[in-house]
Amino acid sequence: MPMIRVNGVAREIPTGTTVEGLVSLLEAEGGPLDRRAIAVEVNREIVPRSTYPARPLAMSDEVEIVTIVGGG
C-alpha cells in the first residue's frame, strides 16, 4: 500500500486510490466534504476539481486539501 502525506500527515492508501477516492476516505473518517468548498494540490500542483476521479495517487505523493476559514 502506497504511503503518502495528506496535509502533512503520513498515511497509507489502497493501491490505485485517486484524489476522489482519498477525499471519500477522509469523508468516511471525518464527515462530508463539499467538493465546491475544497481545493486539492498534489506535489504543489493544483488538481482541478473535475479531474479528482482521474488523478491516481502514488507513493510519496504530498497532498494538500484546503478550505476557506475565517481570517484577517
Added chain:
Amino acid sequence: MLSPEPLRIGGVTFRSRLIVGTGKYREPETMVAALDASGCDVVTVAIRRVGGEGATDPVLSHLDRARYRLLPNTAGCFDAADAVRVARLSRELGLGDWVKLEVLGDRRTLLPDPIGTLEACRTLVAEGFTVLAYTSDDPVMALRLQEAGAASVMPAGSPIGSGQGVLNPSAIRIILESLEVPVIVDAGVGTASDVTIAMELGAAGVLLNTGIAGAADPVAMAHAMRHALEAGWFAHRAGRIPRRLYASASSPLHGVVGE
C-alpha cells in the same frame, strides 16, 4: 446624507472603504452582526488545511456571499512560494483572482518579509492576480510593490493584532504622497480613533479584524469603526487648521465689555 466617495481598486468600485476580517469572532452570529454594523463590502478570509473533523469552517457558512466580496489572504505564509501556492488554491476554491498578499518574516511580530513579499507579488501579478500587498510602513518598499504591479499597497499601522494604532504617521504620509495606487492601512487598529487618524492622513481605506472581533462588544465597535472612517475621510478632505503653539481667539478681541 453625505457619504465618502466609493473606493476603487483594480477597476472595481466599493461603496465602503472599510475591509473587515472574519477571524477570531467568539460566535458566528456576532461576526454577522458586526460585519453588518461595519457597513463593509469586502471581508477577508483565510485558506487552511481541512481538519480531522472535515466539513468547512462554520464561520464561513454564515457569510452572505451575495453581499460580501471574499478577499482571500495568504496569512501564515513565511515564504513567497507558499504564498503563491495559497493564492492559486484560493483561485481554485472559486474566490477569484484577488488576493491579500502576506509573506511574514517573523513569528513574534508578524512583520512582513519585504523580499518574499516582493517576489510573490511579481509572480502573482504575472499570473494575472490582483494583488493587495500587506507591507510595513517603509515608503521605499511601498514604491517597489507598486512598481511590481500591486493593485493596492497596504502598510501596517502597527503589528497585526497589536492594537497600537498608527505608530508612524509620517511614514504613512510619505507613502500616501508617493503612490498612485490606493493605500489601505492594514493592521494595528485598536479603536475607532486609529481608523480616523489613518483616514485623516489620506488613506484610501482601512483593513482591520482584531479591533472589532476582540472588542468586548464587537457589534458596537464595528458601528464605531464605520463612523470613525467617515469622520476621517471627511476631515481629510475638509482640510484641517494648522497646529499653533499659541491661542487664537474665536470671538472678536475688540468691543469687550469693560475694555
